[in-house]
Amino acid sequence: MLNTIWAVMILLAVVYGALFGDLSAVTNAALDGAAEAITLCLTMAGVVALWMGLMEIAKEAGLVRKLTQAIGPFLRFMFPGIPPGHPAMEYIATNIVANVLGLGWACTPAGLKAMKELSNLEKERGFPLGNGMASSEMCTFLILNISSLQLIPVNMIAYRSQYGSAQPTAIVGPAIAATLFSTLVAVVYCKWKEGGK
Numbered sequence: 082m083l084n085t086i087w088a089v090m091i092l093l094a095v096v097y098g099a100l101f102g103d104l105s106a107v108t109n110a111a112l113d114g115a116a117e118a119i120t121l122c123l124t125m126a127g128v129v130a131l132w133m134g135l136m137e138i139a140k141e142a143g144l145v146r147k148l149t150q151a152i153g154p155f156l157r158f159m160f161p162g163i164p165p166g167h168p169a170m171e172y173i174a175t176n177i178v179a180n181v182l183g184l185g186w187a188c189t190p191a192g193l194k195a196m197k198e199l200s201n202l203e204k205e206r207g208f209p210l211g212n213g214m215a216s217s218e219m220c221t222f223l224i225l226n227i228s229s230l231q232l233i234p235v236n237m238i239a240y241r242s243q244y245g246s247a248q249p250t251a252i253v254g255p256a257i258a259a260t261l262f263s264t265l266v267a268v269v270y271c272k273w274k275e276g277g278k
Contacts, residue, residue, distance in 0.1 A: 121243055128239040132184050139182075148181075149174040159225065159271065160218055169198035173222055180226065183235035192226055221271045228267035230260045 098107035139145050149171070156170055156177075163169055172195035179188035199219045208216070215223070234256040241249035 121240075124243045125236075125239055128235060132182075132235055136179065136182070136184050145175065145178055148178045152177060159221055159268065162218055163199075163202065167198065167202060169195050169202060169218070172198055176222075176226060180229045181232055183231045183233035185229075185236060188226075192222075195222060217275065221275075224267045224271055225264070228260070228263040230264040231256055234260075 095107060098104055136145070152174060156174060157165075160170070160173070172191045175191040176188045176195055179185070179191060196219060199216060199222065202218070203216050234252055237252045237256060238249045241252060
């Protein structure tokens, strides 16, 4: 569906430019946009490589494990239905730690594995998921993932740097405040829905 929306928007822009504007300007804008997209991709690839490397160093040094243990009480509070030692908890913890460190790229594989393990947990309970249904734990994990408390908004810093911001890290304070608020709202909402069952 999303591909169709983008295709229609592009088609409408080209048709509008041809009928009511200067088609050469549309062509030039498309070429300039493509060049800018390549430049941005290269910048982001460098940022991804740097932070993924730092994440691997943090893993090898045991920092990720320590952070995972530190958020253990929070995870048990948020996911009381997941048995202790279940593989889903490790993946959820890794995902949350990567999100907090602003490593959205690093958290995606852990998030997918967490969802798979949560699906396996439902099968173990005798409730195979079907028809697009999600378990309570899946919904809680998704909401926490979306609210995503971030201490270092790596993406925004990279974008601001790429587009010539004099102070690309000035976004850190507002980003922490906004994501802290969104995460608090997510926690309250999840617990409220859990209590309403």
